[in-house]
Amino acid sequence: MTNAYVALEGGRVVTARSRAPGRAHGELVFTTAYTGYEESLTDPSYEEQVLTFSYPLIGNYGVREERFESDRVHPRAAVARELTDDVAAWLTEEGVPAVDQLDTRELVIAIREEGAMKCGIAAGPDATPEAALEELSACVSMSDHTEIGEQVTVDSPVAYNRDGDGPDVALIDCGAKGSIVTSLIDRGATVHVLPCDTTADAITELAPDILFISNGPGDPKNFEAAGELVSTFAGDIPMAGICLGQQVIADALGGDTEKMTFGHRGVNQPVRDLRSGQVLMTTQNHGYTVSDPGQLEVTQVNVNDDTPEGLDSDELNIITRQYHPEANPGPEDTLGFFDDVVALSGSTKAVSSAD
Template identity: 70%
Template sequence: MSDAYLALADGRVLEARARAPGTTRGELVFTTAYTGYEESLTDPSYAEQVLTFSYPLIGNYGVRDERFESGTVQPRAAIAREMTDEVAAWLESEAVPAIDHLDTREVVTTVREEGAMACGIAAGDDVTPEDAIAEMEACEPMSAHVDIGADVSVATPTVHEGGGEVTVALIDCGAKGSIIDSLTARGADVHVLPYDATEADVTAIDPDVLFVSNGPGDPENYVAAQAVVDALAGELPMAGICLGQQIIASALGGSTEKMMFGHRGVNQPVKDLRTGKVVMTTQNHGYTVDDTGPLEVTQVNVNDDTVEGLDSESLDVITRQYHPEANPGPHDSLGFFDEVVAMATNENPVTAD
């Protein structure tokens, strides 16, 4: 008899083994990354989602908090083919349900063929399939989480000092810690502002550049961040990663759309249209820019031609859909952060991406 169940929106209920008890629900997604489970599980972009690992063994090099991207586990639940006791204990300590001993190939194939979908999980003693089904039926679409930024953003402004060479105002929509580290490592003082910061909050810092971070959910729900971008466009250099690219494009007259199952992994090929060079990138997103507005498409995904990079010389804007900080993943595109610093100093670095 099983002690865990995964209910899918297509009507199926899969049996599994409970590794961390609890009942929960969320959007079912998967990552193809075979390392970096600590970084993935602490990435705020996974808020309100149930994360499936396609790699069959999760936990084979332990759990170390220096690899964490935030202070807590972010997905609503975790699914693996096999999960080590150390990872299971970590998730249980965070009250995050976890299950294994199910065919994750079937789960991944289902999401690829039918799209990211609502799911419910019930794990532990005395749970039933009906418990998982009830969770699935109560699951809301990502677009319904209109204030999801409040769950992953700083509550009050914080400052990370990097030497004071430039000042970055970072709107925190769920920023990974390694993004901030990448900026401070290049001499930037990073002022991290809440996701609902205002134009006045930004200008009070007198920054050299505005940076919009990654984060979870539908970019159209980040109305405050879009208002800041709209107000300061052309007056202040701007950069964005992942959700940040989507927010900036939307604010400047473009639009976004939800992808069928998104890009989540560390081996997404991206082509630079100016140089013809292809780099491997880390990605974690379920939305993409559909209409780029006044921004120029400079990079595209080799697999599906979705927008990976946007630039505007006249507006002084550069954005990337992927994660140049590369935690976890390849370091091919770390040069993006040199470009961000160069925007503030009016220099023109030679970059890797």
């Protein structure tokens, strides 16, 4: 039954089947992950995007809340070759439009060749191609979402594991996945999750052992407050960053970032460590990358396109990673990153877990 339409940048309209009704628009991107649809759909890094799954069947092991990375679905809409009833019901409850029964291979090829693109979606009994085109006309580029951090950050500071025997970590929440907090707590850290507009005075008052800039959606240049924290405390407080956090730190320390053609989104991205020569399999979700590392040293690169995947500075006591060491889902090759983060503080109290 054709009762959904996907309007692509340029004006082409693709017909589909409605699985969760509604209208939406956003940047059309794809993930190659074949598991972890619950984690992907609740990842704040997908805010203001329309997520296409390249794997053909999404929902084959149900929906379980304990796998969620946040408290809601973040993509504006979901697209798949086939969605199960469980996932369709979940997205309907969340008010997130979803469509299937279209050629996702064709969509993925279009994104790879033309780049991530604007799109509009209309789904449900009253959906029309014109409605999808109206949504497309309302779509803006990701870099124009200047206040996107406010959509995904905590409203006020929250502390976890106050009785931990490891360092105090100030986690600047630019759209942090829940498993980042869990990974730090598992190593004994006390984690203070702070809004993305936290001021330098607030950090001074908290006096953390480590400043951690999280992952998040959109253009890193729009997270000015987080960048100011990096500029203010670099060399004084040890720092770490994941994904957008790496980009924010590089930008703040004399480097630069740029938008990628279609980004890296999946659970099998190969990364080479330049010091050891080891190749690690990683989980990734980003559409921007570091083009100039500034004061930082590139220590890891993507095997496929040589983009920076790890930046370090022994002098400034900083380590960052472009991929997601916490995975969930994905390979566990890089879990040791969190041991390195905890060790930044020089704390002997922290409990290190094996890779």
